Amino acid sequence: MTTVRETQVPGVGVRYELDLESGQRIGVLVHRSGRREVLHYSPRDPDAVEAEMVLTAAEGKVVADLLGGTQLIESLTQMQQRVEGLAIDWLPLPAGSPFAGRTIGDAEVRTRTGVSIVAVIRDDQAYPAPGPDFGLVADDTAVVVGTPAGIRATAELLAGS
């Protein structure tokens, strides 16, 4: 874990510094006025600033977006990959359903369609992660996760058609 050291610079502001894995030391000096300086310390004299970049408060935000923003985009892409081919849906249990008054285990939804019931909503209340013994009643809503085709099959199964 990277540690950031914070030092008060009297009359100036606050300085943050961190040692990078590459052995370099960088810092950020936040002036009271909001001005920011990105500091690079000299390798042979690690107490001395070798180069610095001065950023206005607005420019600092832009650079922060560029550095941190890339990370955000990467993790969004990963999430999409994980979600690809997966659908989530809310399926009603009609009054004439063959499974009203029976348990989730009886319906054998996962075995038949590969779809999981991740929650049941009854009278505006959610019952997350219901077990196989969970009893379904008419007008319940099942929250299901699976392939689009599996979900279509589940909807037909629950409706009893």
Place this chain on the structure above:
Amino acid sequence: MTSTVAVVDAATVLVELGAVLLLLAVAGRVADRLGVSPIPLYLLSGLLVGEGSAVELKASREFIEIGALVGIVLLLLVLGLEYSGRELVTSLRTNRAAGVLDLVANATPGVVAGLLLGWGTTAAVFLGGITYISSSGIVSKVLTDLGRIGNRETPTVLSLLILEDLAMALFLPVGAGLLVAHGVLDTAADIAIAGLAVAGAFLVALRFGDRLSRLVAISSDELLLLTLLGVALLVAGTAEQIHAPAAVGALLVGIALSGPTAEAARLVLAPLRDLFAAAFFLYFGLGLDPAALVPALPAAAGLALVTAVTKIGTGSWAARRAGIGLPGRIRAGTVLVARGEFSIIIAGLALAGGLESDLGPFAAAYVLVLATVGPLLTRFADPVAYAIQRR
């Protein structure tokens, strides 16, 4: 025909002031070109237009005297604005030992020199103050010019400066008490009252600083300027009446204000401070006897050498405690060598109190040397340090 006389006078005053400002501008430009502090050249400018000189200032002298008074108030007010009470407490906590060493190592040579010169105890104590205190103005300018604000030794350097300012806030009333020599008891009472006032103001600054800042805060620069200048002069004048020097009152007003208000105030006051501080150095130079300056130079230079060494020792010791490497320690030590505005303020206080008249030229010669040599010295810190390291 009094009106004609008045017109002639006004013309003389304006011409004199204009000429003297131009003189200061030229001096400042030369200093800037050489990369040194303008303070020595301002002092010499004062010498040039002082008593007995061919271009002696006559009509504008009174104005410059009042300007000098305002200059002290502004110097200390802006200095106080730079630091918050919280930073002061932090500095006290982390660098207390270095602060004590700073005081002992740098005031002692001054006191000893004063006694050796046969000046008497009070004057010797004042000389101790003069050799003790580094110039915040020169040091911060050098740190900025040399790009050292982000360096790891800089918080230690600034911390020491804050402690010196705090020490000066306590020293000035004590010194003023010593000057009014009217029986031990009265002097002790004066010092006690001044000390209590300083302590009380610090407490107010720490406790109610935020509230005071909000009270003063206003978006108009003009009104902020008028408010602050009014408050500072009023407090400074009141302080003077209870024998605490005006400078301390102004410093405390500055410390009491913090946050965005202090930041805005610093910006509007800085140009005014520069103008009136120049008037202050000029005025100090005006009062000097050129014939006394040269004889004072050898002894002052000797003391300058000793106290340059003690300052370098203090700064590098403090930096070493903060875990700074050799080059940083040498930078921290050498940058603190410069003495300037505060040494002159202390000397001015002593002279105003009718103390040893040799103190003026001596202090001027001392500051002349160290305000010039200090910034130059620290420029060579890195090459020297790297050469030592390579061996």
